């Protein structure tokens with residue numbers, strides 16, 4: 001993103017953000033309530049339009065980007081079900097959709113990825129439960145599993161640890177360690193990093209819609225190796 005500005009309800013919520021996320025970055029976006037963290041990650045993914053500036057995903061403007069299987073997004077909450085109750089496994093399986101086509105519906109690889117993702121968040125035994133009846137922290141883990149199931153190169157998570165118990169935070173840390181070992185890219189919004197802290201190799205602190213502080217631009221083992229995400 002360069003010079004990214006976002007206006008919501010006539011208020012400038014992002015006020016000129018420059019940010020390059022490179023492969024292998026495990027970037028934490030920190031900052032107080034209302035600083036613009038969620039707005040930033042949504043704008044990075046093209047879920048909110050920029051009032052000015054420019055943003056690209058793997059080198060393409062979001063509107064022209066098609067390769068969504070490369071990107072996973074964990075929103076803050078499970079979207080309202082639209083009256084259709086979905087099981088935990090169905091929600092997680094929806095994370096594979098960008099990898100499927102009309103001609104090639106769910107395969108053994110899809111099912112295996114869904115089971116791995118459920119295991120990773122400790123919900124393997126809840127697959128048949130209705131997602132909307134789970135607790136808030138469990139629903140968050142469902143959303144993490146949905147993004148993991150897609151096996152994306154870049155994972156963008158909005159407060160994945162909020163309301164999630166200590167054991168599940170440790171499980172998420174283990175998952176992030178695996179993703180880091182595979183040189184995947186992670187951008188996560190957090191208030192408390194907790195057990196994720198040792199894994200994070202870059203942080204930005206937002207304040208009033210701007211990057212107020214930045215630390216740890218790429219260690220030697222994590223130099224950018226390809227196109228920016």
Ligand SMILES: Nc1ncnc2c1ncn2[C@@H]1O[C@H](COP(=O)(O)OP(=O)(O)OP(=O)(O)O)[C@@H](O)[C@H]1O
Nearest residue numbers: 008009011013031032033034035036037038039040
């Ligand atoms: N749809 C919207 N319409 C108008 N203003 C909005 C909208 N969404 C967010 N805002 C405002 O934009 C500002 C930034 O919100 P954002 O959700 O990005 O903050 P945040 O840093 O993620 O906060 P938190 O830590 O509380 O999650 C806030 O002042 C918020 O009130």
